[in-house]
Amino acid sequence: MIRILKKKQLSSDVFQMELEAPHISESRKAGQFVILMLDDEYSERIPLTIADGDGKKGTITIIFQAVGGTTLALSRLEEGEAIAHVLGPLGTPTHIEKQKKPVICVGGGIGVAPLHPIVQAHKAAGNRVITIMGARNKDLLILEEEMAALSDELIICTDDGSKGRKALVTEPLKELCEADEKPAECVAIGPPVMMKFCAETTRPYKLHTMVSLNTIMVDGTGMCGGCRVTVGKETKFVCVDGPEFDGHLVDFSSMMSRMSSYKTQEDEHTCRLEEKAKELAAGGVR
């Protein structure tokens, strides 16, 4: 059992939780994730990135969007309550090296959460970090203060222009690629489409671009292969070989169709959960 120490709502459907997980906290590095399960029997195992952690306190922070049955149920847990199972840290940590030139970190929507520890690690390595954050509108921007404090430069984009530039993240990314001081590398994390277009943006400039994939997983230890993606014509397992891969080599369209494998079933399940919640709210008993 892993206790929830703190809970904070970051936007209409994005939540942040600080969990008491000393072993994970002690071992985790930037780029790694956990798999959690809400009960012992019937809930599912879902991967979530570790957004932050405090080794001294023995805590990790997760940030998630309540979009499916499990994340909805998770969002309803309160401080002091517990999550039955949290396994981690999983995945290969981000490769961080000292760079002479700036590192561009691009985060879209909830993707800013996994980006956060990577920016931290680049700063710890002494790198100059330019962060681009994007969201549909200003209410959906998360960790803005943290990213502003960490980054040497922060560029905010919104689709509707309600904050920062009215642009997609690829616009400032392209400008940075063309700037006099060429960047050393780029890390782009967000929805698959965003990562795909970031990779396409940097490709002509041959700017090394890492993306972090969030595919369907069951065990997270390499045992099931459900998370596999095609990277440069090779099959890779996101849970052990990743989650970060060279964005110029990832077959995004195959990955996106694989991510929708269970769409019908998931929609049905979420509908059932919502119906049940409505029934309970109405005090109705079948």
Place this chain on the structure above:
Amino acid sequence: MTCGYKDPGTLDLEALAVRENLNLPQGLNQIKKKDRAAIPQQEMPSQEAGIRGGNMTEVALGYSENQVIVEASRCLECANAPCVKGCPVSIDIPGFIGAAAKGEFDEALDIIKESSMLPAICGRVCPQEKQCMETCTLGKIRKDPMESVAIGRIERFLADRGAEKGDSTVDKAPSTGKKVAIVGSGPSGLTTAADLARLGHEVTVFEAFHKAGGVTVYGIPEFRLPKSIVQREVDNLEAMGVQFVYDFLVGRTRTVKELMEKDGYHAVYVANGAGLPKFMNIPGENLVGVFSANEYLTRANLMKAYDTEKAATPIYKSRKVAVFGGGNVAMDAARTALRLGAEEVHIVYRRTEKEMPARVEEVHHAREEGIIFDLLTNPTAIISDDQGRVAGIECLQYELGEADESGRRRPVAIEGSEFFMDIDTCITALGNSSNPLVTGTTPELDTNKWGNITVNEDGMTSMPGVFAGGDIVQGAATVILAMGDGRTAARGIHEYLNQ
């Protein structure tokens, strides 16, 4: 193939008739060998094929007491006990069969437990026809190992009966104050844990999943090995003081070295399994609707996806399924797909049934349930629809050629035999390679070219105090071999700790 279904009651009455006719039980030496050899093998009571295809509960129901006494009375008590030589852990088979024939079931189980920790599991999943039953003289006389004394079925009866009676109490040596970490809670880890706890060591089992049992809970389906049987063994271990730590991935949460240096474990047993599914490297393998058997079975078993009302874990809805492979895992996946509602399930295997590594009983059950066997057939490509989903497979027909190094006749593709199969789901059951999570983070461990950890005859690796066994050493093997390794390692660890 099926010679008419007989329900458990009928089979019991038939056994009773034999029993009365021969005046059983009596000591085996009281019955003429010729009469013993003439007793028909007792059929395993099972759920009827048409019914069991629609449920997840166990197919084989287990012998009745009458059947056990009759079956055990078939033993010819060979002086050289060839059956024992066929058993990877050298159970005193004539000993326990002889006791069972006399109706001395407690004594019989005690004899098994001297060599095997998990008889309820092994009685169900061991490939007996390739082990004890292969070398059994009765099977040789009848020219079919399936006609041998049904050793595993008797073993299962004794184990289940013992468990029902609550036989879990075991003598435990006084505490030695030594701590041992076991990596993985599969058959190998559980065996070592039991042996070491009995010897007075403080044992902690680290499991990555949320439940203990390894392949017996994520891989082997409920209809072949009920989870409650595995849980019973885990409960017994807990009662003996063994600690289970879940959600702990050695190699990531902690390394082997950290377990020893930070957490003070005096020895570590690495039994984390094979656990890295092999694919075929054919076009289309990453389409939606292609699964490793590991994934498919884990969803269905451990995550309970068969219970669509309660389980949050989804499983792919299939109409026509092709399972690639001919082992037990292939049979498990095929029969699971059928139970989850597939209209048509094919086993696609490039050799013939004779070369299939699966237990004969599983192949037989699969056929009874209506699984279609496409033998001497191999897929060459998986075809996509316009949504990136499986729409069919391209196959080639094969014939058997010359024998290869393994002694099996090598399948050779027949030119121009390409054909298309209408399939919407593919499941690959081609075995596993070794999971590098522990070896990759423990450079002190020597491995062979396949990534399997190498050990000496005591089960010790190249790293002092670290032992290994099961699939991570053997490559993908069997429950009983994993258990055998666990036994060896437990002895090795005990000696190491006493130095």
